[in-house]
Amino acid sequence: MQKINITISGGLGRMGSLLIQKVRKDKILNLSSVTEQRELKKNGILFEKNSSQSLKKTNVIIDFTRPNCTSQILKLATKLKKKVIIGTTGFNKKQQAEINKASKKIAILQSGNMSLGVNLMQYLSGILSKKILKEYSMEIHDSHHKMKIDYPSGTALMLGNAVAKGKGKSLDQVKGNIFLNKKGKGKANKINFFIKRKGKIPGTHSVIFQTAKETIELKHTAKSRDLFADGAISAAKWLAKKKPGLYNMHDVLKIR
Known part of the structure; x- marks a missing residue:
């Protein structure tokens, strides 16, 4: 069986380091290159800058970095016809438009979270939202370690x-208040976000629908980053066979 060549973008980061370990142990994957902001050699691994040279032999690039770095990767990947897994978050509208445009030429899988559990939770949240009456308030709770920059995650x-989709709306139409590390009263008939950025929390998210009489809560707690790395590895294997387009983990997991 021919191996799938993988590039890890952001190899010195926490996710990048974990992905390097997992790719090197995988029988189907081959670690083709690792990229970073500067060139260096560490633990027998050569870290290169993003360039046509460092990406030329790869099949799939896995990117968990920052939006500006992802934009750089996309330009090179589009030029070289390489496939990209995007686990980076925090894109603005212009950057997201760049991703959408690039997906017309190359296969891209983008997800704000690579875990099976979160993607099932997302699917169920849409179903619940569609069925629940408008009298219920809607909240998203988002807790992460203090080093996470973007919020909501x-x-x-x-x-x-x-x-929002369950209500037949866009998120912009129904987004309410956003509270960071504090309590507050959300807007009625809106989705209100309650954010924590403290300590070493790996990632906990809840979707809550409630009235004065009852609370319905879907909750996911990440206990290890392996969860996200394993999802990215599965996504890379899946994407390697795909034509140009913009995909997500629902496509991989077949939970449409």
């Missing part, structure tokens, strides 16, 4: 979009 936005 990519996962929280995934869940918010699912709830």
Whole structure:
């Protein structure tokens, strides 16, 4: 069986380091290259800058970095016809438009969260939202470690979009208040976000529908980053066979 050549973008990061370990142990994958902001050699691994040279032999690039780095990767990947897994979050509208445009030429899988559990939770959130009466308030709770920069997180936005879609709306139409590390009163008939960025929390998310009489809650707690790395590895194997287009983990998991 011919192996799938993988590039890890952001190899010195926590997810990048974990992905390097998992790719090197996988019988189907081959670690073709690792990229970073600067060139260096560490633990026998050569870290290169993003370039046509460093990406030329790869089949799939796995990117967990920052939006500006992802934009750089996309330009090179489009030029070289390489496939890209995007686990980076925090894109603005212009950057997201770049991703959408690139997907016309190359296969891209983008997800704010690569875990099976979160994607099932997103799917169920949409179903619940569609069935629940408008008298219920809607909340997304998003807790992460203090080093996470963007908020709401990519996962929280995934869940918010699912709830909004269940109501036949866009998230922009029904987004309420966003509270960071504090309590507050949400807007009626809106999706309100309650954010925590403290300590070493690996990632906990809840979707809550409630009235004065009852509370319905879907909750996911990540206990290890292996969860997200394993999802990205599965996604890379799946994407390697796909034609140009913009995909997500629902496509991989077949939970449409």
